[in-house]
Amino acid sequence: MDYSLLFNAYIGQHAQHGWSRQRLLHECLRSAIRQGTLTAGTLLAPSRALAEELQVARNTVLYAYEQLASEGYVHSDRRGTVVATVPLQAASAQVVPPAAQAGLAQRVRNLRTPPTAVHLAGAFVPGVPALDHFPLALWRRLLERAWRSLTPDQLNYGDAAGEWPLRVAVAEYLRAARGVVCDAAQVFITDGTQSSLDMCLRALADVGDTIWIEHPGYAGALAAARGASLNVSGIEVDEEGIAPQPDDWLLRPPRLIYTTPSHQYPLGSVLSLSRRIALIEAARRAGALIIEDDYDSEFRHDGAPLSAMQGLADDAPVVYLGTFSKTMFPALRIGFVVVPAALAPAFAQMRAQSSARGRVGEQLALAEFLQSGQFARHVRRMRRLYRQRRDALVAALERRLGQHVTLHGVSAGMHLVLCFRDQSWSDVAISQRLLEQGMVAEPLSAKATQGSLALQGLVLGYAQVPAEQMEALVKQLAAALPAVHVATATA
Numbered sequence: 180m181d182y183s184l185l186f187n188a189y190i191g192q193h194a195q196h197g198w199s200r201q202r203l204l205h206e207c208l209r210s211a212i213r214q215g216t217l218t219a220g221t222l223l224a225p226s227r228a229l230a231e232e233l234q235v236a237r238n239t240v241l242y243a244y245e246q247l248a249s250e251g252y253v254h255s256d257r258r259g260t261v262v263a264t265v266p267l268q269a270a271s272a273q274v275v276p277p278a279a280q281a282g283l284a285q286r287v288r289n290l291r292t293p294p295t296a297v298h299l300a301g302a303f304v305p306g307v308p309a310l311d312h313f314p315l316a317l318w319r320r321l322l323e324r325a326w327r328s329l330t331p332d333q334l335n336y337g338d339a340a341g342e343w344p345l346r347v348a349v350a351e352y353l354r355a356a357r358g359v360v361c362d363a364a365q366v367f368i369t370d371g372t373q374s375s376l377d378m379c380l381r382a383l384a385d386v387g388d389t390i391w392i393e394h395p396g397y398a399g400a401l402a403a404a405r406g407a408s409l410n411v412s413g414i415e416v417d418e419e420g421i422a423p424q425p426d427d428w429l430l431r432p433p434r435l436i437y438t439t440p441s442h443q444y445p446l447g448s449v450l451s452l453s454r455r456i457a458l459i460e461a462a463r464r465a466g467a468l469i470i471e472d473d474y475d476s477e478f479r480h481d482g483a484p485l486s487a488m489q490g491l492a493d494d495a496p497v498v499y500l501g502t503f504s505k506t507m508f509p510a511l512r513i514g515f516v517v518v519p520a521a522l523a524p525a526f527a528q529m530r531a532q533s534s535a536r537g538r539v540g541e542q543l544a545l546a547e548f549l550q551s552g553q554f555a556r557h558v559r560r561m562r563r564l565y566r567q568r569r570d571a572l573v574a575a576l577e578r579r580l581g582q583h584v585t586l587h588g589v590s591a592g593m594h595l596v597l598c599f600r601d602q603s604w605s606d607v608a609i610s611q612r613l614l615e616q617g618m619v620a621e622p623l624s625a626k627a628t629q630g631s632l633a634l635q636g637l638v639l640g641y642a643q644v645p646a647e648q649m650e651a652l653v654k655q656l657a658a659a660l661p662a663v664h665v666a667t668a669t670a
Contacts, residue, residue: 180217180221180224182224182229182232182233183232183233185207185211185216186203186204186207186233189203189206189207189210190203190207193206200235200239201238201239201242201243204233204235204239204240204242204243205242205243205246205247208223208243208247208252209246209247209250209252212247212252212253212262212265213252213265217262218262219262219263219264219265220261220262220264221261221262222258222259222260222261222262223244223253223259223260223261223262225259226240226241226244226260227240244260248260251263251265252265265617266301266617301617301618301619301643301644302618302619302643302644302648302652303594303618303619303620303637303638303639303640303641303644303652304619304640304643305445305593305594305621305638305639305640306504306505306593306594306640307509307593307640307642307643308504308505308506308507308508308509308561308593308642308643309561309564309565309642309643310508310643312560312561312564313507313508313557314553314557317553318544318548321544321545321547321548322540322541322544324544324547325539325540325541325543325544325547326540328543329539329540329543333539334539336536336537337536337537337539338536339527339530339531339536340366340367340368340526340527340530340531341366341367341368341515341542342368342539342542342543342546343363344542344543344546345368345542345543345545345546345549346363346364346366346367346368346515347363347546348545348546348549348550349363349366349368349501349515349549350362350363350365350366350517351549351550352549352554352555353366353487353499353501353517356477356555357473357476357486357487357490358486358487358490358491359487359489359490359499359517360489360490361489361499361517361520362520364520364523364527365517365518365519365520365523366515366516366517367515367516367517367518367526367527367530368513368514368515368542369513369514369515369516370512370513370514371502371504371509371512371513371514372399372472372474372500372501372502372504372514373399373402373403374514375500375502375514375515375516376399376400376403376437376470376472376500377403377406377407378516378529378530379435379470379498379500379516380403380404380406380407380409380435381407382525382526382529383434383435383468383498384407384409384434384435385434386407386408386409387408387409387410388409388410388434388435389409389410389411389412389431389432389433389434389435390404390409390410390411390412390433390434390435390436390437391412391413391414391421391423391427391431391433391435391436391437391438392404392411392412392413392414392437392628392629393413393414393416393420393421393437393438393439393443393444393628394413394414394415394416394627394628394629394632395416395445395446395623395626395627395628395632395634396413396416396437396439396444396445396626396628397437397439397444397445397472397626398625398626400437400472400628401628404437409434409435411628411629412427412431412433412629413627413628413629413630414427416443416446416448417448418448419448419449419450419451419454420438420440420443420448420449420450420451420454421436421438421440421443421450421454421458422454423458423461428461428465432465432467433462433465433467434467434468435467435468435469435470436458436462436467436468436469436470437470437472438450438458438469438470438471438472438488439471439472439473439474440455440471440473440485440488441473441475441476441479441484441485441487441591442474442475442476442478442588442591442592443588444472444474444626445588445594445596445623445626445638446587446588446596447587447588447589447590447591447592447594447595447596448587448588449485449590449591450485450488452485452491455485455488455491456491456492458488459488459491459492459495459496459497460492462496463495463496467496468496468497468498469488469495469496469497469498470497470498470500471487471488471489471497471498471499471500472500473487473499473500473501474500474501474502474505475505475506475591475592475593476591477505477506477558477561477562478505478558478561478562478565478591478592478593479562479590479591480562480565480566480569480589480590480591481589481590481591482590484591487499489517494519494520494521495519496519497519498516498517498518498519498522499516499517500514500515500516500517501514501515501517502514502515503545505593506554506557506558506561507554507557511541511545513538513541513542513545561642565593565641565642567646568641568642568644568645568646568649569589569595569641570646571646571647571649571650572595572639572641572644572649572653573586573589573595574649575649575650575652575653575654576597576653578653579653579654579657580597580653580656580657580660582600583599583600583601583660584597584598584599584600584636585597585598585600586598593640593641593642594638594639594640594641594642595638595639595641596623596636596637596638596639597636597637597639598623598634598635598636599635599636599660602633602634602635603635604635604660605635606622606623606624606625606635606636606637607622607624607625609622609637609659609660610622610637612659613655613656613659616655616659618652618655618656619640620637620638620639620656621637621638622635622636622637622638623635623636623637623638624636626638637656
C-alpha cells in the first residue's frame, strides 16, 4: 500500500475543511477501511515507519491508530495494528456523463444499478445461503478425487453443453425431487441463472418480441430481457402468483413468459396448481414458451411442495431453470437449463458455437455430490436450519412490528417480505438508513418491472442469520422505521 499516495490524494480532496493533520490522517484511514481500500486483515504500517513515509510526527500516527481502535476499525495483535472486519460503505451510484455513454448501446444504458453490492453478506442479504454450514471438507475431497481421476484428454475443451456425468446426475435428481420430465440430453450446464436467462432469451425470442415478467419481479430477468432487446411487459402478481388477465393475452401477447412459481420473487407467493395448468394451456394456445425459474424450491417450510410446471403436462411449453448457488454456494457458478426435447438439438448446436467450456473438475465433483446422496442430505439439513431462522425472524417481526407491517412469502425459500401498513413510509429511505448502520434490507419498490410499484416494504433474507441474533437485529430494524417516517414527513 502506497500510504503517501493515499494520504496526499485525501488531503487534496478535503483541504478546504481546514482539519489538522491528525484528523486528516484519521479520516483518511477510516475512509479507506470503510470503502474497502484497506481490507479486513490488512496489517497497517508501524507507526514510526508510517510517520517517516508521510513526513508527519509519530504522535499524529499514534492518534489516528488510537481513534480507529476506539471506533472498532482496527485492533492490535502480536503482529501490530490490523484492520478489523467492518461493514463496507455502499458505493454511491456514479452518474456516467453523456459523453461516456455515447459508445454504449441503448440496452446497456437502460440497465439499472443493482440495489445492493454483490459482495455484501449477513443480515438481511437475500439470496445467499448459510455458507458456514456448507460441508467444505467433503467438497474438497470430492474435488481432489475428481482431479485425480482426470485423463490428459479431459484437459482439452470439454462439451459445451456440460460434462455428461453431471447432466445425467441433474436429470436424475430433477425427476426424483421436482417431477421434471427429462433426460440428460435436455439438460445444459451454465454458469448460473443469469447465464441461463441470457442464453434462453437470445435463443428463444427475436429483437422486439414481448416477454412477460412478474411485477414486482427479479431484476436479473429484467436485465436479461433488456440485454436481448425484448419488449418487457410487467404482469401483476397476487396471492396465487402471476395473474395475467384476458386483456393481457389480447393486447400484449407474449413470446416468452418468465415466472418463479415455487416462490415468487420477491413477494413469495406460490403459484396454485390450477393457475399453473391454466398458464401452460394458455401459453400453448398463444404459441408462447414459459421460462420456469425454480431458484429455491428445495426450501419449502410449510405444506407439501408442488411439482415443477415442466412436468405437469405432456410436452409442456416450459423451459426449466435451476441453480446450485442457493443450495450450495454462489462461487460455484453452476446452473442448468432443461429445454423441451424438440429444442435440445438446436440448443446443443448453439452452445457448441458460442458458450464457454471448462471447469471439468467442479462439474465431476458436483455429479458425485448429487449421485452419492450427499447433496440431498445437505439440502435436508439446510431446510431445517432455514425453517428455524425463518421462525425466529417471523416471531421477532410480529412481536416488535406486528401493528406496522404485514409479512409475505414466509412459507418457502430463504427470504420474506414485510410490507408497511403505512404506505407513506419510503422503503428506499429506510433501506438506505439501515445500510448506513451495516444492515441490508432491499426496498421492495425497487423490484418493479413495469413503471413504478405502489407497495412499500423491505426484502429480508434470513438464511445467513443465526436464530439467536434475530431479536436484536429486528429491534435495530424497528428503530429505523419511525425515525425515517418522521424525518420524511417533516422534510
